[in-house]
Amino acid sequence: MKKLQAIRGMNDLLPEDSPRWQYLEGTLKAILQRYSYREIRTPVLEFTELFKRSIGEVTDIVEKEMYTFDDRNGDSLTLRPEGTASCVRACEENGLLYNQTQRLWYLGPMFRHERPQKGRYRQFHQIGVEVFGMTGPDIDAEVLLLSARMLRELGVAEYVTLQLNSLGSSEARAEYKKALVDYLSQYREQLDEDSQRRLESNPLRILDSKNPDTQKLLDDAPRLLDHLDDDSRQHFEQLRKILDANGVAYEVNPRLVRGLDYYGKTAFEWVTDQLGAQGTVCAGGRYDGLVEQLGGKPTPAIGFGIGLERLLLLLEATNNLPEGLEKQTQVYLAAMGEVQSHALVLAEQLRDALPELQLLSHCGGGSFKSQMKKADKSQAELALILGEDEAEAGKVALKYLREERPQETLAVADVIERLRAHFANGKA
Ligand code: ATP
Numbered sequence: 523m524k525k526l527q528a529i530r531g532m533n534d535l536l537p538e539d540s541p542r543w544q545y546l547e548g549t550l551k552a553i554l555q556r557y558s559y560r561e562i563r564t565p566v567l568e569f570t571e572l573f574k575r576s577i578g579e580v581t582d583i584v585e586k587e588m589y590t591f592d593d594r595n596g597d598s599l600t601l602r603p604e605g606t607a608s609c610v611r612a613c614e615e616n617g618l619l620y621n622q623t624q625r626l627w628y629l630g631p632m633f634r635h636e637r638p639q640k641g642r643y644r645q646f647h648q649i650g651v652e653v654f655g656m657t658g659p660d661i662d663a664e665v666l667l668l669s670a671r672m673l674r675e676l677g678v679a680e681y682v683t684l685q686l687n688s689l690g691s692s693e694a695r696a697e698y699k700k701a702l703v704d705y706l707s708q709y710r711e712q713l714d715e716d717s718q719r720r721l722e723s724n725p726l727r728i729l730d731s732k733n734p735d736t737q738k739l740l741d742d743a744p745r746l747l748d749h750l751d752d753d754s755r756q757h758f759e760q761l762r763k764i765l766d767a768n769g770v771a772y773e774v775n776p777r778l779v780r781g782l783d784y785y786g787k788t789a790f791e792w793v794t795d796q797l798g799a800q801g802t803v804c805a806g807g808r809y810d811g812l813v814e815q816l817g818g819k820p821t822p823a824i825g826f827g828i829g830l831e832r833l834l835l836l837l838e839a840t841n842n843l844p845e846g847l848e849k850q851t852q853v854y855l856a857a858m859g860e861v862q863s864h865a866l867v868l869a870e871q872l873r874d875a876l877p878e879l880q881l882l883s884h885c886g887g888g889s890f891k892s893q894m895k896k897a898d899k900s901q902a903e904l905a906l907i908l909g910e911d912e913a914e915a916g917k918v919a920l921k922y923l924r925e926e927r928p929q930e931t932l933a934v935a936d937v938i939e940r941l942r943a944h945f946a947n948g949k950a
């Protein structure tokens with residue numbers, strides 16, 4: 523029989539990995555809390571239509587990356603490839619955008635059928651922010667400052683660069699598209715197949731091309747920033763001023779267009795040179811047209827998504843994971859003989875009295891030797907040993923596993939006091 527395996531590009535997160543994830547997520551969530559952002563959770567499945575209508579038919583995601591299948595009723599469903607569309611759908615459906623602003627965040631798995639490699643997976647995780655109802659540029663700056671703080675407080679500020687662009691209004695983009703198509707059409711033969719196709723379907727995406735020859739052609743191409751409408755130009759200038767006032771450094775990158783169709787005005791990415799080709803750790807922008815496009819009232823909005831796997835790789839590569847993240851067992855309770863019931867009563871008593879204590883209560887019997895071996899392996903500092911005599915007498919033996927100290931037999935109340943004192947100084 524064929525061995526069962528996980529799907530390629532979809533990773534198990536093992537117990538030894540989770541302390542790092544908890545640290546990363548905990549740090550980011552605490553920062554979101556400090557900015558008064560609130561969490562939203564949406565289903566991982568949505569009607570396929572939602573992503574087609576928001577992300578855009580002619581994008582990498584919709585053209586070739588979505589996990590789409592027919593439900594048993596024949597509805598076409600898709601595993602979410604990103605968080606913004608679902609968030610907009612949920613806000614609209616639940617009246618969260620009616621006459622009010624929202625500052626929201628989400629965290630969870632996203633799914634894209636891409637070629638798996640370092641920093642690129644088929645199931646990956648994003649923490650993202652979406653804010654609604656504010657035209658900016660102050661809120662654009664807040665969102666950028668928030669992302670900057672996340673990277674700073676994780677210790678990776680010096681390894682990332684903020685790339686910033688304005689995509690202008692949709693009218694300005696349409697004008698610019700024409701200019702770009704005019705320019706590139708002269709060199710149609712020199713473009714690769716993808717870009718030739720995009721010349722008709724989605725010319726702005728050519729700016730994003732990784733092909734060096736195409737990039738060269740683009741050096742002399744018209745620049746989106748030179749085609750901005752007045753409103754977008756002012757917005758961009760004011761945003762830059764606020765970032766300057768906050769000492770946030772950035773590079774203006776006129777070729778930054780983002781892979782999704784719904785962006786306009788502010789667009790940005792935080793990129794690093796530490797992760798090879800998968801260098802974008804955070805990406806986002808303004809999408810004032812999306813809510814209306816999905817059937818709601820016109821509502822300005824801006825957001826970003828952080829790829830958590832990439833961010834974690836960056837923390838690892840730059841030695842920014844704190845020591846001792848793994849919380850280990852502090853006390854190992856061994857149970858000798860017919861004392862199972864007593865042992866579990868004692869364990870619960872200890873957990874009631876010492877809520878911070880990390881206690882492992884041995885189950886399944888075994889010899890003294892084998893239980894002590896397990897206690898040692900658990901890295902516990904102390905072992906409690908409950909034998910039949912102790913259980914009878916309401917006592918328990920206390921053994922120091924990492925110090926030369928004699929074993930003692932104590933009443934339960936005294937054990938609680940001893941443990942409280944031993945671990946009071948955070949010595950674990
Ligand atoms: P890329 O250009 O690397 O494909 P993208 O533009 O498709 O990225 P977005 O849709 O903007 O990415 O998603 C936001 C962030 O999510 C990315 O910056 C990245 O950190 C992360 N991300 C996107 N796709 C993947 C993936 N397949 N595996 C891991 N992380 C990903």
Ligand code: MG
Nearest residue numbers: 582583636781
């Ligand atoms: Mg992509």
